[in-house]
Amino acid sequence: MFTPVQTPIVTVASTVIPVAETQAPKPTQASCVDGTYQCVDSGKSVEFTVCNNGKLVTEACAPGTVCKTVKDSILCDWA
Secondary structure (H helix, E strand, O other), rough: OOOOOOOOOOOOOOOOOOOOOOOOEEEEEEEEOOOOOEEEOOOOOOOEEEEOEEEEEEEEEOOOOEEEOOOEEEEEEEE
């Protein structure tokens, strides 16, 4: 004898999770030597540039900090 089998009904709920937008680094037009870096305006600006594949890329320090030049290095320090 054949007994019918009920197929369960599956409900899938979707939730939209907001994702914070991030900004991609901004490439600049100048050519440079890979691995070099400099503050855009030492002690005043959050931005610094890094040379990547012969192109300067502008990056930013964390909120509340600014880029500072110290001897041959740069660092993001409290403003």
